Amino acid sequence: MPSNVLNQAARDRKLQPAQVVQYGLPIRKGFWKTPSNADDRGALRQTLGLDLELPAVLVVGGGDGMGGIVEIAKSLGEELGAGKDVPAYQMTVVCGNNRAAKDALSSNNWGKGVKVNIQGFVNNMDEYMRASDALVTKAGPGTIAEASICGLPCMLFSFL
16 A cells, blocks of 8 residues: 555554555545445446446546547547447547647547547546446556556556
8 A cells, every 4th residue: 555544544444454565556535445336337427428338448648648549549439430320339538638639539520339528637537447348548557556446457558
């Protein structure tokens, strides 16, 4: 555990001091809670404006929307929607502070086979991760750790 707060939380859950080692990558508070169940996922999807039934892929490029996020999102969107007349998948792309990426992806013609939700910088990445079925991201250690906490499978497309 990377903080005194998490160390105390472990002890509050009846772990013995010998069972707790304090080290590691700090994570944001939204990721401290236990992974959600199916009911929580549906509520999160509703809150985020996502379809309750379609499989959800989350694409992120960190706070700065790096790693070729535009090309990755376009290619993935084409694959997910290929040959379909109705949406079979949904994809949320979080562009971070990369306004050019957000503008380019917002104006893209995605076709009928995939629902696409384009976001800029978000403060609720934990909710987007818990509402998703898979994550496509650059190989940033923070994002990978957060996805692991959520039990979210990762596909990596770049590195820093």
